[in-house]
Amino acid sequence: MDAGGSPQEPAVEARGVGKRYRRGRALSDCSFRVPAGRVCGLVGPNGAGKTTLLAIAANLLEPSDGTLTVFGAAPESAEAGRRTAFLAQEKPLFRRFTVAETLRLGRELNPGWDQRAAENIVRSGNVPMEAKIGTLSGGQRTRVAFALAFGKRPDLLLLDEPMSDLDPLVRHELMGTLMAEAAEHGTTVLMSSHMLSELENICDFLLVISSGGLRMAGDVDELRNAHVMLHGARGDESRTGAPAELDGHTVVECRTSGRQITALIRPGGPVTGQWQVDSPNLEELLLAYLRSPDAPPLVTPEAQVPGQAQGTGGVRAVAA
Numbered sequence: 596m597d598a599g600g601s602p603q604e605p606a607v608e609a610r611g612v613g614k615r616y617r618r619g620r621a622l623s624d625c626s627f628r629v630p631a632g633r634v635c636g637l638v639g640p641n642g643a644g645k646t647t648l649l650a651i652a653a654n655l656l657e658p659s660d661g662t663l664t665v666f667g668a669a670p671e672s673a674e675a676g677r678r679t680a681f682l683a684q685e686k687p688l689f690r691r692f693t694v695a696e697t698l699r700l701g702r703e704l705n706p707g708w709d710q711r712a713a714e715n716i717v718r719s720g721n722v723p724m725e726a727k728i729g730t731l732s733g734g735q736r737t738r739v740a741f742a743l744a745f746g747k748r749p750d751l752l753l754l755d756e757p758m759s760d761l762d763p764l765v766r767h768e769l770m771g772t773l774m775a776e777a778a779e780h781g782t783t784v785l786m787s788s789h790m791l792s793e794l795e796n797i798c799d800f801l802l803v804i805s806s807g808g809l810r811m812a813g814d815v816d817e818l819r820n821a822h823v824m825l826h827g828a829r830g831d832e833s834r835t836g837a838p839a840e841l842d843g844h845t846v847v848e849c850r851t852s853g854r855q856i857t858a859l860i861r862p863g864g865p866v867t868g869q870w871q872v873d874s875p876n877l878e879e880l881l882l883a884y885l886r887s888p889d890a891p892p893l894v895t896p897e898a899q900v901p902g903q904a905q906g907t908g909g910v911r912a913v914a915a
């Protein structure tokens with residue numbers, strides 16, 4: 596298996612990355628690592644900065660502050676360009692080209708081109724090779740764009756909401772292909788998505804951003820294990836926030852519904868009180884962070900950049 600870089604070398608490393616547009620800041624002081632070989636979900640609300648971050652890694656944008664590297668190389672280097680494929684939301688393809696001509700262009704532009712992998716993706720969707728791109732449905736065009744990205748055999752595959760125009764069956768099938776390819780070739784995948792429930796089956800690493808700042812980063816299991824979900828009865832009527840017995844813990848989110856109280860916390864010790872204690876699933880964890888932009892961020896050691904402050908806002912590390 597070609598792991599696409601030494602095991603120690605991160606596929607993506609951001610050091611204090613910021614991006615300013617004329618209208619304002621899209622990213623601020625983002626520092627993280629995505630280790631090679633991981634399938635990483637990039638999650639955040641609309642306008643969080645996900646596309647901006649992917650575009651910086653794909654060398655379509657330059658950061659205003661900080662640096663980002665791809666397998667240790669600058670995104671504008673030939674080395675990073677050769678090893679990276681980017682599937683953008685708009686999927687720019689030549690409308691007048693046929694599917695076959697589009698794949699031929701991919702072959703001519705990419706020395707490591709894998710025609711069989713690209714053709715398999717197109718054919719498994721019954722997309723005619725002689726059809727012009729302009730006559731294809733949105734989902735069929737996405738499939739051709741996937742074929743182009745896979746055919747390049749990248750070490751790093753950057754996907755910007757790749758599934759949004761696919762029907763559930765095609766989404767399932769293409770995700771299966773993506774996972775099999777990533778596992779077989781050790782491809783690192785960084786994929787933005789709003790489909791939180793599906794990420795659970797796909798990703799083993801996570802980056803969560805909101806308002807341009809890093810909220811959470813690290814191995815999915817490690818992040819999940821750092822939290823517990825509590826369900827209990829509301830008792831302390833004098834308090835509006837979390838109940839007093841949660842004072843020693845980091846409360847990410849606390850919600851009440853009638854007499855019921857539900858809290859997602861990072862335990863600072865044993866949990867006391869009359870709580871039903873559960874492990875959150877990935878969707879519950881992500882929703883809690885997306886609903887609570889002021890919760891202290893969390894970056895696992897694996898996702899941290901040595902010698903770099905992990906953004907602002909009191910980032911805590913969890914035990915490895």
Ligand SMILES: Nc1ncnc2c1ncn2[C@@H]1O[C@H](COP(=O)(O)OP(=O)(O)OP(=O)(O)O)[C@@H](O)[C@H]1O
Pocket residue numbers: 616617618619620621639640641642643644645646647648
């Ligand atoms: N070319 C641009 N010029 C000015 N502002 C921009 C530009 N591109 C993005 N922005 C702004 O930067 C912020 C981050 O945008 P970005 O597209 O990176 O977010 P996103 O997380 O990908 O959002 P979505 O989930 O809606 O796709 C937004 O406030 C957006 O309006």
